[in-house]
Amino acid sequence: MKIMLIEDDPSIFELIRERFSQWDIDVVGPEDFQQVMDTFEKEQPELVLIDIQLPAYDGFHWCREIRFVSKVPIIFLSSRDHPMDMVMAMQMGADDFVQKPFHMEVLIAKVQALLRRTYTYQEQAPEIIQWNGAQVDYSRSEVSLNGEKMALTKNELFILRVLLSQADKIVSRDELMRKLWDDERFVNDNTLTVNVNRLRQRLEEIGLEEVILTKKGLGYMAVTL
Template structure:
């Protein structure tokens, strides 16, 4: 049974979400102290976190930062606010998805299932190594290492890099990337992919590899590799 940590301060909404999730055989843990969310997260070690943005004491962005400093657990934001900057901010902080309130529970369940399937099926694959531009990519550990050091990527960032590197020197369409990341592109903003790619590039700057993820306007993205001439 997957354990979901639900960080929601509206008692009636919390109860409704919990009952729906339990119908799908998910375990649900509700935060008891909104001033010590990280402490409870560390104790519970959930498989996925659902978190509202507007919370007592500290907002969801604060707790997302705190969790991301310690864990790559998948995080899905819930929010009644309709500012596009909220979605951008959540993705920049390392969230895996964003659900706008009010929402259909079928959509929420679909996003949870897609995220869990992507993260935990992906983690159970055997460790694979790939080289790209002199760097070593270890898919099973979500790391990429080069002479300048080693960086750790989130699940989404690694999946984007994997898709691009496996088809290096070829344009991978935005639609293909979105389908691979979120299963159902109908519920995903095109801007969400842009934010994730930008986050990946930002991390690759430390290895001086960011320039080799090229944007092909109106088409998609491409990981370039020098072609060896024999």
């Protein structure tokens, strides 16, 4: 596996590169922070780690640029702790947000879980199901209805898949978090809320309204209309 680390602090970059090499994960980074996309296209990493505060353009800019061309998993690393930073990261298509300073074991666990989840599903045969008149294509990470298509991030697709596997039944937040991250100790509760809300908004954009319900104090439910 290869990940791309967009981080301008050399000490942090080398620490992450060294620790991840122990897990047979190569870490590459841009030499020129104005040409990040050139490195991304050349290296074709399986996952991207991005700091927010960078020379020239910030991490949000590069997340947006990567999302234009790829669905590769993206994790933000940042010392900024304002809730809006996490919201912006998720809205732009990031899969997780890790605040600095972080425990290296937690970061490694998150990266490994996201890599497993992403590429295990990609290796499966194409799979399309019908739901409320829409087509959910797991292989393409998209939902289509009446000619309208909506691409989903890996987290959004995973959440939808879990909910649809138990359609019309309540799936608890704890169960979703365990399935998402393998171990709920590595979960930020806000991350799940942001991802479910964003999934609901995306489905509404193509006409699937009120199909993901929040059951207060219990969890979420994908309903069959």
